[in-house]
Amino acid sequence: MHVAFYLNVPAPWPARSAYLCRLLAKAYASGARVWVVVAPDEVALLDQALWTLPADDFVPHVRSDAPELLLRRSPIVVAGPGDAMAGERGVLVNAQPEWPAVLDGAPGFVRVVEVVSTDDADKTAARRRWRRYQALGLNPVVHDRTRRPATAAEGP
Template sequence: MSRIEFHFNAPALVPYACRLLRKVHGRGFRAQVVGHRTTLTQLDQALWTFSSLDFLPHCGADAAPSMRRVSSVLLTEQPCEDWDRVILINLGESVPANFEGFERIIDVVSIDELHRAQGRERWKAYSRMGHELIRHDLARPESP
């Protein structure tokens, strides 16, 4: 079964995702990021500008195969079966389809009230499926 972590209380979804992806990339991993098209567009732009010292090679699911091979981050509305399936980062509103098979799922929940309510529903859904859930409260100093 996948390891599912919830990162609660992200002050801003996209900047937090940039920092999280920098950490994932720095450890030599690749990640698929799922979410709403608007969020993914914002994340794509932010990954080019969030740090003058870091570059995270990334692309969309519709990129050419040569681009997908060299990217460490894949931005997609639903998980892709034909790309690395170690880490899935969910920035979306619901449990992603086809999330099974990933070793680690990180579900990011912002401080926005609607997003928090959606996060609670995702927590319940994963729990009903029998997954063990790990909670990281980003508002607490000792959280990752």
Template sequence: MPEIAFHTQVPDRLAHACRVARKALRAQRHLAIVGSAEVLERVDTMLWNMAPQDFVAHCRADSPEHVLQASHIVLALPGQAVASRDMLLNLGDDVPEAWGEYAQVVEVVSADDEHDKQLARQRWRRYRECGHEPVKHDLGQKTV
């Protein structure tokens, strides 16, 4: 049963996605980032332009097999197959098709985009309807 985490109150969803990718790579985890073509294009550019010490090598789901074999981070459109089922980072509007095959699912929710928050609520309900209890990580909470 996958662990489902919602990272909420995120000021910049794509910058947060890049940090999650960097952390996954450093932990030698395989990560699929799913989103629209526009979102993936922006994430792709951001990952290539990180600081040299933070470089996150990655590829697209339609890359040649030898590139996919060498890559821990794969950018995929909704419905595109990804071989590794370790970790899924969803930047799409809907729950990805193969989410139940992953060990961990991470949803990233904007701090100030009401439409994104509404879609996230729908995804939360969908996971619950499937018998899973997502865990909320509120990144907007201040610690004392």
């Protein structure tokens, strides 16, 4: 499994949702099947943001409470932290501060993308997740939006 931390994503919701929409549009364009986890109060907000993209940037998706047939067929599912995963997914995007519980019950992700905002509490939580990935024998990489790429040893 490849793990990447994307650091210094804007913290306030409208800017952060725009970043997530671009990330998910890129994943969809590449053919990826994505399970994206956001805070419970952000599920509806991200769903709405994706539906309001311009027609030429359409990103087909469903929320995790959709009927199972839609969950299995949709390329992108927007979920809260504790939602059970349905359908095969190759990419997990974790855009909330906790360890994504779906990793404990659904091995098989090829790629995990951790989205870390500029918020200090979010950075602290990301450091805990980073150490957990390392304890699993994984070497996450960092993509910092504001500076040179960090080495895997540096962490978030």
